[in-house]
Amino acid sequence: MTGINLATIGFTKTTAAGFFDRLKSAGVKKVIDVRLHNTSQLAGFAKADDLSYFLKEICGTQYVHQPLLAPTDDILKAFKRDKGDWSIYENSFMRLMEQRRVENRFKPEMFDDGCLLCSEDKPHHCHRRLVCEYLNVKWSGTIKVRHL
Numbered sequence: 001m002t003g004i005n006l007a008t009i010g011f012t013k014t015t016a017a018g019f020f021d022r023l024k025s026a027g028v029k030k031v032i033d034v035r036l037h038n039t040s041q042l043a044g045f046a047k048a049d050d051l052s053y054f055l056k057e058i059c060g061t062q063y064v065h066q067p068l069l070a071p072t073d074d075i076l077k078a079f080k081r082d083k084g085d086w087s088i089y090e091n092s093f094m095r096l097m098e099q100r101r102v103e104n105r106f107k108p109e110m111f112d113d114g115c116l117l118c119s120e121d122k123p124h125h126c127h128r129r130l131v132c133e134y135l136n137v138k139w140s141g142t143i144k145v146r147h148l
Contacts, residue, residue, distance in 0.1 A: 004108050004139075007115040008128045009148040011046040014121065019045070020058045022148045029113040030062040031055055034128055036070035046117070068102060069116070069131050086125055093127050094134060102131075103138035111135075115148065123147045 007026050011019055023031070031051070038048040045054060052063035071093050079089040120126035129147070136143040 004112045004143045005146070006111045006132060006143050007146045007148050008118075008123050008126075008132060009115050010118055010121045010123070010126060010128075011044075012119050012121045016045040016054070020054065023055070023061060023115060024059050026115070026146065026148055027113060028059065028061055028115040030064060030115070031117050032069070032111070032114050033063065033065045033117045034067075034069040034131060035065075035118055036067055036073065036076065038065055046119070068100060068105065069097075069127075071127055072096065090130060093130055097131070097134045103135060106135075108135075108139050108142055111143065 007028055009019070009022060009031075033048070033051070038046075038051075040047065045051065048063075048065060055061040055063045071089075075089065075092045075096065078084045078092070079086070116128040116131060118126050118128040120128075123129040129145075132143060132145045136145070
């Protein structure tokens with residue numbers, strides 16, 4: 001298996017221009033939305049239908065929603081609403097990925113020149129980073145990750 005180039009990006013704390021420019025500059029061919037809920041009014045330009053249109057028109061990029069790579073509502077609420085501990089969130093999410101056996105439900109090639117999208121502006125406390133780390137372990141380090 002050859003190396004897979006995978007980026008990650010968040011849409012908060014940025015402008016639409018900055019967001020789409022980063023994707024274009026990185027040569028992203030497919031945005032893989034790993035949010036559980038992708039239609040919130042708070043998402044602005046990143047609401048699913050709008051985002052799909054903008055990505056195609058501005059970047060020539062495909063949009064795919066992949067909630068299988070998102071945390072459950074319970075995991076999200078325990079962390080966000082209840083101001084939970086990151087390490088508990090991280091462990092819960094990694095167990096969920098293992099239970100879902102996501103490494104067997106996707107082929108690494110599906111992610112090549114892709115970009116995982118979530119709301120968090122930085123990857124440090126975001127599950128998109130955890131998805132990359134999990135899959136990289138399961139796929140023997142074939143993923144080259146770049147956080148935009």
